[in-house]
Amino acid sequence: MATSDSVGSRAGLSGPGTEAMNVGGTERLLSVISGSLVAFYGLSRNNLGGFALALLGGGLVLRGVTGKSIVYKALDIDTAHSGRGDGRNLPDERNVRIAKAVTINRSPEDLYRFWRDFENLPRFMGHLQSVQIVDERRSRWAVKSPGGGTAEWLAEIVEEKENERIAWRSLEGSDVANAGLVRFSPAPDGGTQVQVTITYEPPAGKLGVALAWFTGEEPSQQLYDDLRRFKQLMEAGEIVSTDGQPTGQR
Amino acid sequence: MKAVCWHGAGDVRVETVPDPAILYPRDAIVKVTSTAICGSDLHLYDGVIPTMQKGDILGHEFMGEVVEVGAAIKNLRKGDRVVVPFTIACGHCHFCERTLWSLCDNSNPNAWMAEKVYGSTSGSGLFGYSHLFGGYAGGQAEYVRVPFADTGPMKVPENLTDEQVLFLTDIFPTGYMAAENCNIQPGDTVAVWGCGPVGQFAIKSAYMLGADRVIGIDRHPKRLKMAKEQGGAEVLNFDAVEVGEALKEMTGGWGPSHCIDAVGLEAHGSGLEGIYDNVMNVLKLETDKPAALRQAIVACRKGGTVSIPGVYGGLLDKMPMGAAFAKGLTFKMGQTHVHRYLQPLLERIEQGKLDPSFVITHRLKLEEAPEGYRTFRDQKDDCIKVVLKP
Known part of the structure; x- marks a missing residue:
């Protein structure tokens, strides 16, 4: 059960010849098609902006042909091997796996206690609509999906160690099959390092992820924003935002 | 209320905008009695700082009277006269605890932007200084919302004039x-x-x-x-x-x-x-x-x-x-850890060791801000420091 690789490292998970491949099959095909379209459109514009588009399109084609995305690499997303390597996570290769970490100036005990009450999670997880505790191990989750509807599932805690870690996964019959792991460890200079890994099967398959990427709901960024809000809530006592302040004519 | 809004390089306007409201429990609303144009505001005026948006309210040097406080604010009450640091700090993160206030981990809601430009981490949010630094509405206005009001604002004695204490906020x-x-x-x-x-x-x-x-x-x-x-x-x-x-x-x-x-x-x-x-x-x-x-x-x-x-x-x-x-x-x-210097420098002013008002060359009404920016930028009329009165 490899749980120590949840942030960054994917070493040893890929077979020979697929060493640096991090884009899955369907998505590669989509990349080639959309990349060609963007590149042709860019070239037809015949200006600087068009040239940039052509480069972008070319990059997508390359990504589709080689199965390697530098963007995904930078963001530690792997849609080719997601889910493998962590027995708790979902074995299906269509899954998306994201991992992020943040350091929070509170004790592991405080953070664990707050997180363990899953009903607190929608306070900082932007896409979560609600979580209701069903019993000691099970809870009902609802999320806003990128298309505008909602998705629901029943989740159960599969492993926990007080003040250190909580792992959960969705049960049979979920709208979105998913699993999560959060770990709390004392940071060297005080505070606590919080590491989160989420694995899920995107509702609309690979296309859903590609669309989310373009509409600004890229999952890795989303998780990062969630963790920033968690930090603000735990340190500053409130989430920091300027929404609702006055401005002049936009 | 009236506020000085940015509309592009060389274009600031005084507009009527909605009054600010308490958004979070640690907020306070301050009625501005004096505010100044900073040399760094000229960088915004010249259009060399990225991530400004039309309509952004400018100003990070301001002081005034507390008119409303959020539910969590215990140190201030209505009627208090305060100076407000231009750097916004939460008071509880790793950096605030080490008095590195301008490096606060939490006060910039757009930290992700700064992280893209500057690497792994972002400095604090600033009043009226582009969306890269949080996109907070600034203090060249009649009223301003002050976040984390239990950490930033400092009460000032009545026997000192606005002009004597205003510059504790930044310069x-x-x-x-x-x-x-x-x-x-x-x-x-x-x-x-x-x-x-x-x-x-x-x-x-x-x-x-x-x-x-x-x-x-x-x-x-x-x-x-x-x-x-x-x-x-x-x-x-x-x-x-x-x-x-x-x-x-x-x-x-x-x-x-x-x-x-x-x-x-x-x-x-x-x-x-x-x-x-x-x-x-x-x-x-x-x-x-x-x-x-x-x-x-x-x-x-x-x-x-x-x-x-x-x-x-x-x-x-x-x-x-x-x-x-x-x-x-x-x-x-780096940006100034203003909070660290408020009390010791106020003491120097009270002891008469220094009267900061010596730098002021121009006193204008808030409505005259566009003229103030122009005069300051063009170094017309021997302009060194402009103070605006709402």
Whole structure:
């Protein structure tokens, strides 16, 4: 059960010849098609902006042909091997796996206690609509999906160690099959390092992820924003935002 | 309410906008009684700071009266007269706990933007200073929402005027921290590039911290006159003399012990260097024009400190790192940890050791802000510091 690789490292998970491949099959095909379209459109514009588009399109084609995305690499997303390597996570290769970490100036005990009450999670997880505790191990989750509807599932805690870690996964019959792991460890200079890994099967398959990427709901960024809000809530006592302040004519 | 809004390079307007409201329990609303235009506001006015949006309310130097507090605020009440630090700090993160207030981990809601530009982490949010620094509505307005009001604002005594305490919000602490960063020892000579308001406070602070001699460098006669008469500095006009040679001559060939760059990213280089920076800037191969900083590095004595209160935003070219290395220089820089200096500097004002109002040359109504920006930028009418009264 490899749980120590949840942030960054994917070493040893890929077979020979697929060493640096991090884009899955369907998505590669989509990349080639959309990349060609963007590149042709860019070239037809015949200006600087068009040239940039052509480069972008070319990059997508390359990504589709080689199965390697530098963007995904930078963001530690792997849609080719997601889910493998962590027995708790979902074995299906269509899954998306994201991992992020943040350091929070509170004790592991405080953070664990707050997180363990899953009903607190929608306070900082932007896409979560609600979580209701069903019993000691099970809870009902609802999320806003990128298309505008909602998705629901029943989740159960599969492993926990007080003040250190909580792992959960969705049960049979979920709208979105998913699993999560959060770990709390004392940071060297005080505070606590919080590491989160989420694995899920995107509702609309690979296309859903590609669309989310373009509409600004890229999952890795989303998780990062969630963790920033968690930090603000735990340190500053409130989430920091300027929404609702006055401005002049936009 | 009325507020000064940014609409593009050289275009600020006074508009009627909705009044701010309490958004979070740690907020307070302050009715602004005095606010100032900062030299760094001119960088916004010139359009060289990215991520500004039309309609953004400007201003980060302001003070006034508390008119409303959020549910969590216990230290302030309606009617309190306060000065508000321009850096916004949560008071509880790793950096706030170490009094590195301007590096607060939580106060910039757009931290992700700063992280993309500056690497792994972001500095604090700032009032009225672009979306890169949080997109907070600023204080050149009749009212302003102050987040984390239990951490930032400091009550000021009634016997001191607005003009005596207003500059505690930024330029006095900024000049002071610049001098403090030099770790001045008895007998030291400190050279200050830029005799604008921050430079003026750096000069006074350097003497307060024990400098033997302070040399002010600028091209505007009125600023040099103020540095000499108010600050007691020796002065150099960089249009009239070759600064590096002059500094050497004045310091027995060693150069000044420490150098302060109170100019920042829009320095006016002269001759070939000025032309070079303008060309690189237009070609986007360099975003900032660091003429003052280059000069400071080259002029500085071996083992000295180059202290940088002047704002930089991006990339610099042709930096004499070889000279810095060969001379074993120390660099200190960054936004001011204003919260750290409020109380000690207020005490100095109360003791009569310094009256910060000496820098004010122009007093205008808030409605006259567009004229104030223009006058300040064009150095018309010997303008050094503009204070606006809502």
